[in-house]
Every structure is written in structure tokens, then in C-alpha cells.
Amino acid sequence: MDYKTLKIEHRGASAWIWMSRPEVHNAFDETLIAELTAAFTTLDADPAVRAIVLAGEGKSFSAGADLNWMQRQGAAALEDxxxxxRKLAGLFRAISMCSTPTIARVHGAALGGxxxxxxxxxxxxxxxxxxxATSEVRLGIIPAAIGPYVVRAIGERQAYRYFQTAERISAEQARHIGLAHEVAEPQELDARVQQVVDALLLGxxxxQAAATDxxxxxxxxxxxxEVAExxxxxxxxxxxTPEAREGLAAFLGKRAPAWTQGHA
Incomplete structure (x- = not known):
């Protein structure tokens, strides 16, 4: 598929999705939303892809919604x-429900969306x-589509603060409140992401799909x-399953399991 707002890069068993609207800090519009949804859906269905990395070109990861797009939607009929x-909500759900492990490689601004x-x-x-930042209230709106995922990441208590204040959250604070798993110096960011990818390829x-489920x-x-059962x-x-049998046999045989061949 040819994308207008994305670039797809395959690095071994991982696929890197690069948002490519650097002139507007990778802000969302209807095209980026549709293409991100399609890219995640397509890559998730590809058994050769073992990890999906989302990244942004330019100075920012993503500055959230394109204000021109927001204005168009605000002026549109209610049904439109x-x-x-719904398409925006569908994007976040598509990412969240991927069976393939997903990694956000965040540099610069990651605001709103x-x-x-x-x-x-x-x-x-x-x-x-x-x-x-969940910066929406400063525009007179709310972080609705992203809300379930942000609350899941940082917890209800932190959300009460940041949904209302729209304060900027530093990388260290993001790690402290549970949003970021790892923080790395800019020149070490790709190497740290690759370390996480390498760890994922061992599973x-x-x-992994069953674990997220x-x-x-x-x-x-x-x-x-009910939960115990x-x-x-x-x-x-x-x-x-054959995968579990192979994993146990590999461990007992002191060898790498079949799924790591070419990746370990």
C-alpha cells in the first residue's frame, strides 16, 4: 500500500511505522488517521512481523490533532x-488490540492524540x-478518544490532574507515573528501542498475543x-499448543526455540 503520510521500514522481524508529516509535527488529519489504522491492521496480520514500532519524523513524535482538521470537524454537520x-477512536482501538507487540518511540512533543x-x-x-500532555482542555475540548488508554497508562488519580491542567509532562515524570517504560538520551533512543524489540523476539x-489478551x-x-477458572x-x-511444546522442549534441550531462528 502506498501511504501519503507514513513510511514503513522493515528491520528484520520488526516493522517501523514513521509518521511523515514533519512540517506540522505529525499532527492528525483524516488521512493520517486512516493510514495509521490501515498500517497497524495490515502489519498485525503479517506473521513475519514480530514487533511494530511507531515513530515520528522531524522534531516531534506527534503534536496531536491538526487544528485545520479540527476546525473542519467543528463546522461539519453532527453526523459527519x-x-x-469514530474513525479516530477506531485508530486507538486498532493499536491497543494488536496481537503483535507495539512500541511507541517517542521524541519531542507527544501532545493530545x-x-x-x-x-x-x-x-x-x-x-x-x-x-x-493531554492538552485538549486548553482548546475547549476533552481527551475523549484517547481517554481510556491514557487512564489505563497513568491511572485515574493522575488523569484527574493532567486532563484538567493540561500541564506538560517531562520524560522523567512520564516514567514516574507509568506512561513511559524507559527513558534514553536522544542519541541512544533507537538502540534502546532495539533492545526492547530483541527481548520481544525471544518470546x-x-x-505474547495470549498474554496481552x-x-x-x-x-x-x-x-x-470465574476469573480463576x-x-x-x-x-x-x-x-x-505446538508453540508451547516447542518452547518446553527447547528449554529442556538447552537450545533456542524455533521462533527465534534468524533473530537470536
Whole structure:
């Protein structure tokens, strides 16, 4: 697929999606939203892709919504406005529901929807120069589409502050509140992302997909009989798969499992 706002780079078993609107700090418009959704959906369906990295060209990761696009939507009929909002919500859901591990490589500004991209990804690795914000209230709107993912990343208590103040969040503070998993100097950012990719390639792909599905199933639920039974069903089912048998055989045989061939 030919993209107008993205560049796709394959690095071994990882695919890097580069947002390529540096002149507007990779701000969202209808084209970028549609192309990001398509790119994540397509790459997630490719068994040769074991990790997806999202990055931005230029000075910023993403400055959020393109203001010209926002103005167009604000002036549109309600149904058209709602259709566009649903597409934006669909983008974050597509990223969040990927079976393939996703990593946000964040440098510079990650504002509004840019912070949403970082939150919807499984893992966030940030430059020390990165800055985050849920800046929507300063424009008279709210971080609605990104809200579920940001709250999941930083917690309800922190969201009460940052959703209302729209303060800038430094990379170190982002790590402190749970948004960023790792912080690296700018010149070391790609190497640190690659280290995370390398770690991901050591895991079984079906197991990783099952692990993220497990998180969604048990998060914020009491450990009652239903949850306990569900976890038992999951491990019993997974243990019987060829991937699990290969993993156990490889461990006992003191060799690398088949899925790491060419990556280890």
C-alpha cells in the first residue's frame, strides 16, 4: 500500500511505522488517521512481523490533532463530525488490540492524540527530550478518544490532574507515573528501542498475543471463581499448543526455540 503520510521500514522481524508529516509535527488529519489504522491492521496480520514500532519524523513524535482538521470537524454537520470521531477512536482501538507487540518511540512533543498513541501502544520508550500532555482542555475540548488508554497508562488519580491542567509532562515524570517504560538520551533512543524489540523476539508470538489478551481479561477484576477458572482454562489450552511444546522442549534441550531462528 502506498501511504501519503507514513513510511514503513522493515528491520528484520520488526516493522517501523514513521509518521511523515514533519512540517506540522505529525499532527492528525483524516488521512493520517486512516493510514495509521490501515498500517497497524495490515502489519498485525503479517506473521513475519514480530514487533511494530511507531515513530515520528522531524522534531516531534506527534503534536496531536491538526487544528485545520479540527476546525473542519467543528463546522461539519453532527453526523459527519461523529463519523470522523469514530474513525479516530477506531485508530486507538486498532493499536491497543494488536496481537503483535507495539512500541511507541517517542521524541519531542507527544501532545493530545500523540500522548494517546504512546498510551495505546504496549510499550513506550521516550527520549529525555520528550514532552507529553493531554492538552485538549486548553482548546475547549476533552481527551475523549484517547481517554481510556491514557487512564489505563497513568491511572485515574493522575488523569484527574493532567486532563484538567493540561500541564506538560517531562520524560522523567512520564516514567514516574507509568506512561513511559524507559527513558534514553536522544542519541541512544533507537538502540534502546532495539533492545526492547530483541527481548520481544525471544518470546513465543502466540504466547505474547495470549498474554496481552490475559491482561485485558483480568485487569481491574476481582479474583473470583470465574476469573480463576478462566485463567486455568487459558493455561491448559496454551500448554497443548505446538508453540508451547516447542518452547518446553527447547528449554529442556538447552537450545533456542524455533521462533527465534534468524533473530537470536
Amino acid at each position: 463530525n461523529l463519523t470522523d470521531a 500523540g500522548m494517546g498513541l504512546a498510551s495505546a501502544s504496549d510499550i513506550c520508550v521516550a527520549s529525555t527530550k520528550a514532552q507529553f 513465543g508470538p502466540l504466547a 490475559l491482561i485485558r481479561a483480568v485487569a481491574h477484576r476481582p479474583v473470583d471463581d 478462566d485463567t486455568a482454562q487459558r493455561i491448559a489450552t496454551l500448554r497443548a
